[in-house]
Amino acid sequence: MSDLKIEGYEFKPGFKGMAKDTSSDQTMFKGVHWGKAMMWIFLLSDTFIFSCFLISYMKGRGSTIIDWPNPSEVFGLHVFGVQVPLLLIAIMTFVLITSSGTMALAVKYGYEKNRKMCGWLILATAIGGLTFVGMQAFEWSKLIHEGVRPWENPFGAPQFGSFFFMITGFHGTHVSIGVIFLFIYAYKTFAGHYDEGKRGWFTTMKGDYVEVEILGLYWHFVDLVWVFIFAFFYLW
């Protein structure tokens, strides 16, 4: 944001600049789009939701009297007769992190007003997300097939099933909502809504490529949360 210019306002670097921005009139975050500021605050709130989930999970896992199942066995896959621990999860994580990369590129091409590249990269991100949700559905059905339920679990503590389905389900819902929006945004990009500044349905905001970045923030957040879920569920 170093190239940002505001008439009558002189930016200062470092903490002094932060204090100056904070004590100035009109806006606290200079040049930041309303929607972008909103997304950051929403994500902060959402962080608290996932923190509550994960802390509850730690409490539940820490205080159970029945042994917790061994994640590398439960989440392992038999491939060509070899038991590979955490194979599926590794692929899922790879796909999701890659989709973060394509999203970041989409934002870059968006700001360069490269409509086609931006649209294709959003579409690639959406397909990455869809793949992730698909693999998660496969993992769920595999576990359900093996007898894991929210209320019971043949491998050990029943809370394993409860927390696993609840937390990955809540995260999967986030990914699915993201995928839906990615498809919508891909359409809007290809249709040129962001180039023309076309307004959204019933809203007064003019279309702008900043919306791609806002959706990108959400998408990176969902990925980051997955890293934590991955660490706490699969590696612990």
Added chain:
Amino acid sequence: MSEDFNNNKTIQAQSSEAISGGGSGVGVDADYVRPAEVADQDLYHGHSFITKWIFCQDAKVIGVQYFLLATFTGIIGLILSWLMRLQLGFPGLAPFMTAEHYYQFVTMHGMIMVVYFLTALFLGGFGNYLIPLMVGARDMVFPYLNMVSFWSFFVAVGVLLASFFVPGGPTGSGWTLYPPQAILEGTPGSGWGIMLMCISLILFVAGFTMGGLNYLITILQARTRGMTLMRMPLTVWGIFTATVLAMLAFPALLVGALMMSLDNVLGTSFFMPTILKAGEVLEYGGGSPILFQHLFWFFGHPEVYIVALPAFGIVSDLISVHARKNIFGYRMMVWAIVGIGALSFFVWAHHMYVSGMNPWFGFFFATTTLIIAVPTAMKVYNWILTLWRGNIRLNTVMLWCLGFIVTFVNGGITGIFLGNVSVDVPLSDTYFVIAHFHMVMGIAPLMVIMGAVYHWFPLVSGRFLSEKLGKWHFWLTFLGAYSIYFPMHYLGFIGVPRRYFEMYDSPYVTSAVGMNEFISIAAFIVGAAQFILIYNIIKTLKTGKPAGHNPWQACSLEWLTPTVPPEHGNWGDRLPTVHRWAYDYSVPGAKEDFITQTTPPSEVAGSKVEKT
């Protein structure tokens, strides 16, 4: 669709206009305000009854919608409290009052009053109406989201009230909804009731998040030219901090409600320990009921301040306007609000002293709890110092403010009792607790709401509420509320437990019976007195005295709109430009006893205005 929008002209740098203003003594540079950073907001103007008044995107209409719906639910909460007092004061008089119904009414009264009445009224009602007007914005920054926020609240209320009509009725587990009782057979509404409660809370949180994002971004990013954070009225500061708290505290409630729904519907055991029922072990096992208490109170304690902080802010403004003095220690007031907000996240386990915890844990939470008394006391001193040697108008608004200070100090002092573990343990779950929290977060914020209604009604409707009816309303409410809650301290000291359906033949029954009858009669009168306000409002809308422009001679922006009541877009062609804080009352050397926020320095050159 382009004709739906008022394509506002982009704002030109208006510095030339400021320079041409006045010009006596003070250099013209003093009037300079930076040009606008952000282009003027386009608004969607409704043009049918449905888009203007029902699915409306105007924050002021949404504020009134929130206000009306919250008041409606509040009246249901009031009626429930009457039924409870009927049972407590005169057991057996009403044949339909079974123990089950009593618990259901206790639960619904608590949840409705805290979440669906006070929170929705302060943040949804006053927040929506006042924030854009006070910071000089045309509307909330996301009007569509704002509309969805209200309608989510509407559905949440609908789901909540639907639980009265499902098999088993509403949940009767107390407003804290503690598991395992909440979802075990034997507790009223353990099936449908608790499920609808959880769904309703989740909807409320979702709707509130949409509204809350609006309030925060409007305050942070959509202030008008010259409006710095430290020039905002304290009302905005209170609502802002409360919204931050809500954004961080409601997630815990959401998670708790979700996990409890799963325990209830799917049979998971997040909160359910191994349970022996009539000699049989239930399917549940291995969960932690204390975990729910932590989640609930991590929400529940900040929730107290979500209700209290807007009240602090609003009452500061009301006192300042009606004492014709600047608020004493404005910056201290701001930092106290922020400090109380931050501290409120570190005190939650003081609600759980009797749940069983490490004594050091209790020590920690007692310490943090008592530290909150410091910024709170600062605020009380500052209110009193604002009144001190002020030019006080002893009207209805001021009476409510004074009533607030008294009840708030009273409830705050009993809070110091309950914050200490060793004092709390014997007082826990007695009527002393009921008296404490009704005083501090029931009656005190309610006094502010009433004061705010009498204060801002002329802005919303253009007419004054009747002072005569208002004084009756105030004195009946104030004295009546004291008659209800003051004796409850005594009941608590003699050990009368809360949430008991009936006292039967307990040893303290002799002294408690007469007192309970007295409290109940007072409660009936206070409840009935609230209908004076409704009558007053209806009467005023028809025949009230027209208020005109800025009837209280206030400084803040909401009174300075070109039309009263303000229309959609608030400011006509041009947004206001702010030159000072909202508290320049009785400034020495000024022509009038107030200088509005939009008055440039050159117009009041000879007066000793505050530098803000």
